[in-house]
Amino acid sequence: MKYIPTKIRNRPYTDALRRLKEGKLRPTKQRLALSKLLFEGEDRHLTAESLYEEACSFGIKVSLATVYNTLNQFTEAGLLREVVVAPGRSYFDTNTHHHHHFYCKEDDNLKDISEDQISLTILPDPPADMLIDRVSVVVHLKRNHKSDDDNNY
Amino acid sequence: MKYIPTKIRNRPYTDALRRLKEGKLRPTKQRLALSKLLFEGEDRHLTAESLYEEACSFGIKVSLATVYNTLNQFTEAGLLREVVVAPGRSYFDTNTHHHHHFYCKEDDNLKDISEDQISLTILPDPPADMLIDRVSVVVHLKRNHKSDDDNNY
DNA sequence: CAATAGAATAGAATGATTCTAATATATATT
């Protein structure tokens, strides 16, 4: 079982509530519960489906549609960031700081790369009347099947 | 109407055929026709649906499933590159050279950035037993609604 | 030119996500 510091255990909804207020979202039972799952503990990468299952397993009464709504609203409000790595694989990232990702398709695994570990210079100006919103760097990985290759020679 | 050089007009399938051979794919009627649409002329970004519609409008008898198959096979064979920019928006890019993209969600528009216009240094090593396959940089743009904002002040 | 391996096809199936219309709940108003 995961260790949760006393401080957090004793005021279980203050942080979740603060975030909802931050996003001007009504603190409903479902949003509070999902917010708690999302933001309590370490940064996470999750899909709507995975959060839905997690919520169910904790006995939270919520529908998949509400999980989708909530994730989209949280993203809209800047509480989450959406990461698109492969077709039909959309993740929500609780780390909203500017950062990047390693992604391995084979094991469908995402890993953060902090901003200061990538240096990036973009020379071309954005097209007229456009501003740069954000820059997403995805470093696609493949397994190093060293032995397989070696055995062919 | 688009100008097509005489050279290409006169030998319409030589290039398409060459590419199919390159990918060890049988030169069927559909593949040849799609290859022609894809690679004749400038570099393009397209979806399965858009290529399907284009083919239909040219009177090419092909099914959507075959367009999907063909795009996937071409990508597999290295004749195309898949670009993922937003959930449920997967593009195929006829430019297979290493390069990056501007993407504007509002008008769902992709624009190339050539490799030499972005300088990138990735400090962290990939996780153990992993190699870097490729690095995808997407510069997300938003419209600069300058006048709208100004009018509020 | 017949045999066969591979490809194309229509339509069904899937999977992720969004929509709909009914019901329930949170906040504002009295």
Add this chain to the structure above:
DNA sequence: AATATATATTAGAATCATTCTATTCTATTG
């Protein structure tokens, strides 16, 4: 505190992109 209202939640239907399936067709091989 009771009521009004605006907003959320819900189950299930609908949608969209994509893949699968089983059949028919076609390019290559002998």
